[in-house]
Amino acid sequence: MRFSVLVEVTLRAGVADPQGATIERSLPALGFEAVEGVRVGKAIRFTIDAPDEATARSQVDELCHRFLANPVIEDSAVTLHEVAGVA
Amino acid sequence: MTARVGVVVFPGSNCEHDVVEALAKLGGESRLLWHGDRSVGDVDAVVLPGGFAHGDYLRPGAIARFSPIMQAVGEFAAAGGPVVGICNGFQVLTEAGLLPGALQKNRGLSFLCMPVDVCIDSRRSVLTEDAEAGAVLRIPINHFEGNFTCDEETLQRLVDEERVVLRYVDNPNGSMGDIAGICNEAGNVVGLMPHPERASDPLLGSSDGLVLLGSLLRAAGNQGRASLAG
Numbered sequence: 001m002r003f004s005v006l007v008e009v010t011l012r013a014g015v016a017d018p019q020g021a022t023i024e025r026s027l028p029a030l031g032f033e034a035v036e037g038v039r040v041g042k043a044i045r046f047t048i049d050a051p052d053e054a055t056a057r058s059q060v061d062e063l064c065h066r067f068l069a070n071p072v073i074e075d076s077a078v079t080l081h082e083v084a085g086v087a
Numbered sequence: 088m089t090a091r092v093g094v095v096v097f098p099g100s101n102c103e104h105d106v107v108e109a110l111a112k113l114g115g116e117s118r119l120l121w122h123g124d125r126s127v128g129d130v131d132a133v134v135l136p137g138g139f140a141h142g143d144y145l146r147p148g149a150i151a152r153f154s155p156i157m158q159a160v161g162e163f164a165a166a167g168g169p170v171v172g173i174c175n176g177f178q179v180l181t182e183a184g185l186l187p188g189a190l191q192k193n194r195g196l197s198f199l200c201m202p203v204d205v206c207i208d209s210r211r212s213v214l215t216e217d218a219e220a221g222a223v224l225r226i227p228i229n230h231f232e233g234n235f236t237c238d239e240e241t242l243q244r245l246v247d248e249e250r251v252v253l254r255y256v257d258n259p260n261g262s263m264g265d266i267a268g269i270c271n272e273a274g275n276v277v278g279l280m281p282h283p284e285r286a287s288d289p290l291l292g293s294s295d296g297l298v299l300l301g302s303l304l305r306a307a308g309n310q311g312r313a314s315l316a317g
Contacts, residue, residue, distance in 0.1 A: 015236060027194045070146055070182065072189040073236055
């Protein structure tokens with residue numbers, strides 16, 4: 001089975017986000033006065049082949065923990081769904 | 088005996104020859120170690136130099152920590168060998184888990200390239216034991232991700248265990264606790280954002296980095312004697 005994966009890596013709550021803060025500060029100049037709480041992260045997409053969804057999910061979780069996110073400052077969220085038509 | 092220092096070259100490192108040159112000025116012998124090697128050989132100390140290992144993709148140091156030589160560096164460190172990470176090398180050491188915390192983008196999002204004053208906060212490390220506590224050194228920084236971050240508990244432990252080795256006099260990048268450099272519990276693994284090799288000659292504007300590199304060479308010499316005795 002093949003699964004399509006989206007990993008979103010975000011800075012943990014409480015960790016200062018200089019990019020988000022800079023973007024937020026620039027918005028009033030463009031007329032967007034109502035925007036608050038800008039946080040910048042990364043979106044990483046890939047596919048993974050695995051015998052079942054639980055195996056795919058556990059491998060992706062390990063990949064996130066060991067590599068895609070730095071647990072000292074980042075959280076990761078995984079969205080995973082099966083790609084139809086792949087045996 | 089002359090201390091032999093292994094300077095690790097990752098694809099994208101760019102300060103390795105500066106480190107070799109500065110150590111040579113102090114009588115140290117260096118050799119370049121390729122990141123793909125699985126051993127550090129018979130060196131007495133290891134330096135991870137500055138640069139952009141593996142292009143800094145994903146996060147600085149995130150890919151370098153998986154370079155084959157890093158397992159050998161970890162084993163060398165666990166055996167008490169002196170290991171110093173400068174700038175990108177510091178980032179690699181945190182990603183590899185050899186030092187706590189992480190290096191975030193600078194507060195203000197500026198790439199900072201300038202001399203700064205740093206204060207010797209602890210002499211309990213291979214890089215600072217020959218320096219005078221409280222001494223202020225003028226050493227250049229050159230980084231985008233030098234904003235040291237960790238949880239409060241880790242910060243408290245670093246302070247209590249005298250593992251903050253260098254602090255910025257005037258914090259340039261938002262680092263927690265003005266931290267410019269830290270060491271591990273044993274003091275043999277040190278990471279710092281300033282570049283002591285770039286403060287190694289009056290022609291460069293400062294020679295203040297030499298006391299740090301001299302400490303490392305002395306620790307490396309002691310390490311060499313210890314391993315001969317052992």
